Every structure is written in structure tokens, then in C-alpha cells.
Amino acid sequence: MKFSLLLCVAFILCICKVSGQQFNKSINKDSLFKTILKDIPEEKKKELLNAYNSGSEGTKEFLLVMYSLPKSSKKELIENIKANYDKITLLKTAYAKLVPPNYTVSIEFNPENIITSTKESIDLKITLLKGTEAIVNQEWNLDFNSDKLKEMLASIGWNKETVKNIKKLLAEAHCISIENGKVATIGFARSGLGKYSYLLFNSSLTADKAKQYNDGCSYIFYGKNIVLEYAGGAFGPQCFPD
Template sequence: MKKIALIITLLYSAQNIKAQNIKFRENIDKDSLFNTIVQKLPVEMHEDFTKTYKNGNEQEKEFLLFMISMPESSKKELIENFEHKKSEIQRLKNEYQKLVPKNYIVDIEFKPESKIFTITEEISVKIYKLKDKTEKENTDDVQRTDGLKVISQNWNLKPNSNELEKVIKSIGWTNETLDEIKKLLNEANCISIQNGKVTTIGFARSGMGKYSYKIFDKPLNEKEKIEYNNNCEYIFYKDNIVLEYGGGAIGSQCFEKK
């Protein structure tokens, strides 16, 4: 089972690398990098990963390195960051709400430049608008059941690019707006934010998943506590705070048990 999961992950990584034309930076010693990173994995995984790496061709080695070089985080780090950055996280929520136009929901994530791969800084922006009940449905619109209309969904845009400028201009934002949001995120030690009835603030990527905070305007009632405490993607933390783990295409879909 482990080998099947490993093969699937390698294939996914291969497609990802090929699609984005990702390469290792010239100063990277791949063997040294592998020996360093593999030590961070659980001990029981060392033998399989080392054997797979040593027996692989150059391309297979790069796929494996890409996979185990992905960022890591945990529920413990998610909680610690909230306790250390409580006021900054609340300020991020409040200030971001002021920047988003009325009746719009904007989800933005800043991805830093990689020190290992030739991946520059990227910004993903998804823009939605509350549906007007009197507005006729357009067959070309992306259909959603949450009362939101998709305005645009854009992944991995380059900073200061014409494409990014066109996207943010549609909601009256400028590069200065992005700088302000990025500053607020950095101060909160977070990477993403989406406004709405519940504000979702992304703390960190981990593998293909992401750890986040869901911040309600008021403390959760008993019904909400049950709904947002399923010990999988949601854990009720306290008051108006819910911890969230969003699993990726491959890997765990729930919070770790320990």
C-alpha cells in the first residue's frame, strides 16, 4: 500500500514539475539535499525512501526530492501561532474586510520564492460576488450552491504582471493594496485570507494540504460547535475560532491524530 501511494505521489509530482517547467537551482547538491530532508521524515519511512532514491534514475530522484521538499506544518504549530499572533490575526481580519468591496468575497494567497526550485513568488486570487436574487442565471457561469457567483479564479500569477494587474483592477485594487495585504499576512505569520460570513485565514501549507483558522464574528453556539468539530477537517478551538485542515489531491484529508 505504501509503495502504491508513493508511486501515485511521484506521478503527480512529475506532472506538476513538467507542467510548471520546474527545475532545481544550479547550486543545489541533490544527494546532500535528500540526505538532509529524509532525516525529517518518520524513521519508519527512511528505508523505503532511501532505497527508492538510490535505485531511481535522475528524473525519478528529482520527483522524489520535489515531493519530500514540500513545506511541512502541524496542528501544534497552527495553535502556537494563534496564541503568539492573536492580535495580528484579528487585525488582519479587520483590515482585510475594509479592503474588499461590498458584496464581494476575495480569496488571496501569497506563495514565496523557493530556495530549492526555480519557482518565483506567486499570487493566487479568486474573486466571487454575492448573487443578486433578481439576476438571471447565465449558462456560462460556474454554478455554485453557496450563493456566490464566480467572477474570476486565478492561480500562480506573477507579481507586477499585466495579468495580475488586470485581475485586481476589477475590484479596485492596486499593487499598493497587495503590498498592504502581504504586510498584514506577514505580521500574522500567515499566507492567505478569504473574507465572508466566516473569515478563513491560511496559516501554512503542508504537503498538498493547508492549515487554516476560521474566524467567526461571534462565539460559536452549541449547534455550530458540533458542526465545526468533526475531528477531521474541523476542530473547534475556543470562542469564535475553528481550526481547519484542507487536504490536497494526495495525502491525509484530516488533521493528524496526535
């Protein structure tokens, strides 16, 4: 197994341990692996098969988790903005109205994951701008009924109903996250350790700005006030892989 893969295994296992994620012991590893293998390109099957068969139980669990991660593409990103442009712009406008002045709020809804035995949760980041100072309150994988989530929501005048409304708006736009600001960032989908998003500006980009946001890596200028974004994770592609 390549050294980079070993580092990746160690890194992901550490993340899972810190975040309390554990592989679901009720899942038959070999059966799940056979299912995953069906969708792997022929030229990569042998390498993956060797890595799985020669790996420790921890390595096998890592490979199963990694190859079961959600997958998306630039094609799907574009198809969604074409099909749901009105709902995405409505999401941007409605969300901005919910956020108090001087605050930037980022929220993402994480689906339940049977493989890692994790429940549906919320990632929430609240930033208060006081002059030149930014006061940040951020938590990951918050339980919907946790006191911490309730406390954070109360700090910006939100409650469970607010969260339900945001979740509904995101679902209608076929998106998973949103952050307000001069440029709204709307997350479309996770893909492996990366993420596809839309950047929505308040007005059409100038020619210079469009060039800046069309760098052939993280950004693709889509048109008018819309930029497509791909953010890579700790490992894997750091630019648009497609």
C-alpha cells in the first residue's frame, strides 16, 4: 500500500476517534466491499482489492467508509442550478433576512450515516463582527436536540422552527448548506472529502472579477452573478476533478 494511503488511513481514523464516529459492527464488511467494488472502474479494482485483502480491520473499515462517501460532480452542480435557479435565489434572499445585522452564519445539515453509526446533525458557525474584531462560535455534528445547539441558536434569535424552515428551503433547492455575506455561499453536495458549492454575488460580475473567479481550479465563472466552487478536503483533488 502506498505511503500516502497509509497517512490518509491514519488521519481519517484519528478524525473518527475524535468525533466519536465508529464503524457499525453490525455491517458485514465483505458484503459491503463487494457492493462497492461493482462501481469501481476496472483499472482500479485490482489495486483496491489488494489493499482491502491485505489490510488490517482498521484499514478495511477506512476503505469502506471512504468509498461509501457521497459522490457528486460538476455536471450535477450545473444541472441543479439550471433546474432550481429560482429556489436557490429564494434561499439566498430568505436566509439573509433571518441573520441579524453584523452576523455571518454558516449552517450545514449532515445526513444520518449508518456505516459510521452517526445520527443526523448540524454544523453551525456564528461570526459576530465588532469593529475589526470577529468573534466566532463554531461547533460540528450538533445533535438537533442538544443544549449547545439551543444555546447557539438563541444567541442570534433563532429556534428549532427557524432551523426547520432553513432545512426546508435547502431541501427545495437541493442543497445542503448556506452562509450569508456579501457573497452568499450555498453548498450543493459533498463529494468524497470535497464539496461543490455556488457563490452568489449581489450583482453581475465585472470582466475583471469574472476572470478572477474563473481560475481553472477552485472557481468556474458560470454567468452574471454566479460562480461555481469546488473545495477540496484534507486528501484527494484540490481543484475541480471534472
